[in-house]
Amino acid sequence: MRHKIPCFCDNTFTVDVPEEINLDEQPQYVEDILSGIFMNFTCTSCGKKHKPEFPLTVHWPSKRVSLEVIPELERGSFYRRKEEEDAVKETVIGYPELAERVAALKSDLVPEALEAIKYYLLVKADETYPEEDISVWFQNKSGDSLEFHIHGIKQDEVAVMKVPAALYEKTLTDFKKNPKTDPFGSLRVKTYLSIQNILRPDELK
Template sequence: MRELTCHCDQTFSVDLPETVNLDERPEVIDAIDDGSFLSCVCPSCNAQLNTDLRTEVLWPSKHARLLLIPEADRMLFFSRKLEIPEGTQVVIGYPELADRIAALKAGLDVTAVETLKYHLAEQAEQTNPGKSVRIYFESANDSEALEFHIHGLRNDEVAVTKIPMKLYHSIRQSISNNPDDDVSKAVCNGSYISWQNILIEDNGND
């Protein structure tokens, strides 16, 4: 059991897992995708609560060991104030968990996907300077394209972009051929594989 406090200030215990194995519970894959994983209803006000509680997500068949960290703990993580088990990859906030599970489900290389996001963010900055964007992998619709959703370009709107699969394969091959490439190295920062590592690095150099 885990303890939650609702927006109505009601504190209650709820049966949400601290660890889940997706090979043993494959139904959780769809629950993560549709947003119902780690959700519950407040017994006082009946509000639907969608949480991002710290949760270990194992997917042995995909060689994945993930640790979901609440978005509220992002700066604690980057300040190295959180203990991360060895061999674990961190995702911060529920959207990143859904993104990572979608990429693994599609059989994609995570570093290549995050590098693609970086290039999308670069394009967004050129066309919409000053905008803070969030980019999530949505799906591999077919063998021809990968779909990404970009938040933050316009208020209350989500931009949908499709990237040719051949570009993904080109980036993956480039990473394999040039493991010391600055972008791909920056994307992989210890336990956190994300294009947002480049933002942190840039801010640190300001």
């Protein structure tokens, strides 16, 4: 689909973006999504980099998932919509969440367990830094640990937190045993699994 991108330099340029991609057929997209260069565009006049978000469906048959990607700016529309577009799909909101989910699936990790660990890390960070606006993101799994990035403790700095794989396994066991208990029970709203469902402001409830 063709979209017009307006630039601050008064130039408007047109880009052609896919509405659906398949990560098994186009594996280069996996790396593009993880590295943050997916759907980056350069203004044809001034050279400024633009990172717009367009709605998209990401199929990954080998991971048995299709992701409905909603732009961050349309987050509210997910909570307001009545009909399920397609109950088979999982929803992610914003490209950073897409990158995080692709990283999880690439390592064959269960998103419910990761979101629960993010919740525990966030609660701890909030106790230590109650004034800051903190967010926690799963990054990758390497060897015996899972790496999370904590944003917002210091401006323009990312804190790296390594969590032992054993804690992930314990969290996964807890989730399988008690999927309805908190925080697991509060992590999902319909097709959308995210710590954001716990953190969302009242007007989105």
